Amino acid sequence: MQTVMAADEKIRIGTRGSPLALAQAHETRDRLIAAHAIAPEMIEVVVISTAGDRIQDRPLAEVGGKGLFTLELEEQLADGRIDLAVHSSKDMPTVLPDGLAITAFLEREDPRDAFISNKAKSLTDLPQGAVVGSSSLRRQALIRKLRPDISVVQFRGNVQTRLRKLSEGVADATLLANAGLRRLGMADIITDLMDPDFFLPAPGQGAICIEGRAGDVRTDALVEPLNHDVTATALACERAFLAELDGSCRTPIAGLATVDGSGVAFRGMILTPDGSEAHEIALAGPVSDSAALGRDAGRRLRRDAGDAFFSSWL
Template sequence: MRTIIVGTRQSALALTQTGQAVELLKQLAEKHGIACQFEIKKIVTKGDRILDVTLSKVGGKGLFVKEIEQALTDGEIDIAVHSMKDMPFELPEGLVIGAIPEREDPRDALITRGAKSLDDLPQGALVGTSSLRRSSQLQHVRPDLRIESLRGNIDSRLRKLDEENFDAILLAAAGLHRIGWRDRITAYLPPEQCLPAVGQGALCIECRGSDDFVLDLLGKFQHEPTALAVRAERAFLGRLNGGCQVPLGAYASVSAAGGEAEAPELTLTGMVGSPDGAVMLKETASGSDPEALGRLVADKLIAQGAERILNEART
C-alpha cells in the first residue's frame, strides 16, 4: 500500500478541487486494483502571500505553483493539483503533467449587485478584477467602466462586492461551480465576448517524470479532448511568452473525429489586447495538431503587433 502525498494551495477552492480530484483517483485506483492511499498537504505560495499588489505587478512566473513544484522536486509530495491557468509554459526539470482531467466551464462569470448583464451595468460602474486579460476585454466593450484591482480568494472577493462600493466583479465560472456557489453568478461571458485564460476551467495534475507508479495511475485520469484543447492553448501561451502579467487569452474547442483513423479537429481563438482595451487583436484557426495550431494563431497575432503590446504591458 503506497501513500501518495498530494500538494495543494490552502484556499477553500484549492482544497475543494484537490479533494474532488483525490476522490476520483481513489475510485480509479480501486477499479484497477492499484493499492494506494492519499494524504493532502497544504502549501503557501508567493501569490497567496502577496495580496495587496495586482498580479501584473507581483512579477515572475508561477506565482501560485513555484513552492508546490519545489516540494514535488524535493520529494515532499508525490503529485500536485493546480489550476491549469496558473501553470507557466515551462516546467522545472524532472516534472511532467501527469494528467489533465475533464474540464469544467471555461467561461468568466459576472457577479453584480443588481444589474442583470454586462450591458445592464450603469455608466461608469466600478468593476473589480485582478486580471489584465479581463480588464482589457471589458474596457474594449465598455470603455466607460472603472476597473479596480481585486485580489484574494473567492469568498473574500464576494464579500468585498457585498460590503464595498463595487457594482460587479469577474471570477472564473469553474471555481464558483466547484465550490458550490453557482447561484451567485449573474451572467456568463461567452468566449466571443471575453476569451478565458489559457487552460481556464481545467486542472493540472503534476508529478515527477521518474515516478512510474504515479504516472500509471494518472494516465487513467486523463481526459483526451480536454488535454488536446489545453495543449493548443498552452502552445499559444508559450509562443507569446505569456502569463498572468499580460492581457492574453485563448480558448480551443475540439470536434469529434470523422472516423476512427482521423484526428479530432481543434479550433483555437487567441487574443492580445492593450491594458486599456483600446487595441484588441484576435485570430482564429483550425487544425488537428494542437502545438502547431497554438503557434500558428500566436504567429498571426505577432504579425499584427502582439509582441509590442505584450512588451509594453510587461513594463
C-alpha cells in the same frame, strides 16, 4: 491497485489552501480512489502556502507573475515531500522546472467567465461610471474594450474574499471563473455568463492539471486513468499559444480551443491593458496538430500586432 503502488504506500497530493484549491485537490483524490480502489486514508492532501496566496496587496505582475502560485508546491514535488501537485491550469507557467511535467488534465469544466453583481443583470447593463473589481489583466482589458466608461479596480484574493469585497461595496460587480464557482457549489450566485464570442476566457481556464516528476513510473500509472484526452488536446493548443507569446500575468491574453471529433478549433486574442487595441485570430486543424495550431496562432498574432504593441505591456 497493487500494480501501481504498494498497499502501505501513502500518496501525498500537494495543493494551495484556498477553498477552491482544496476542492480541486479533493476531486483529484476522489478520482484516484475510484480509479484504483485506494483506501481513502492512504491519500493525504498536503496544504502548502504559496507566495501568491500570501501577497494580497499588489498585482501579481508586480511581484513575480504566475509562478507565485506554483513555486512552493514544485519545490516539495521535486524533493519528494509530495507525490503530485494539483493546480488550476490557467495558473501554470508555460515553462516548468527541470524534472517536472504536467502528467494529466482532468475533464474541463465550463471555461466561461461569470459576471456577479447585486446591481445589474450583465456587464452591458451596468450604469455608466460603475466600478468592476478584477485582478486579471485579461478581464480588465476586455472590460475596458467593451465598456470604456467603466472603472476597473484591483480585486485580489480567493473567491470568498472577492465576494466579501463586493458585498462591502468596493465594486458594483466582479468576474470569476464559472468553473471555480461550480466546483465550490456556488453557481447560484452567478448573475450572467460571459459569451466567449465576446469575452474569451484565459488559456487553460476551467481545467485542473496534475503535475508530477517527469519519468516517475509510479505516479504516472496512478494518474493515467484520470487524464481526459479531449481536455489535454485543447490545453496543448492553448498552452502552445501562450508560450509563443511569452504569456504571463503581465500580458492580457485570451484563448479557447474546442475539440469536435478529429478536429480542433482555436480562437485567440491579445489586448493592450487599456483595451484600446486588440488583435484576434481563429484557426482550425486536426487534433494531431493541436500544439502546432496554437504556436501558429501565437506567431501570427505576434507578427500582425508588431513589436510596438508588445512593448506597451512592459
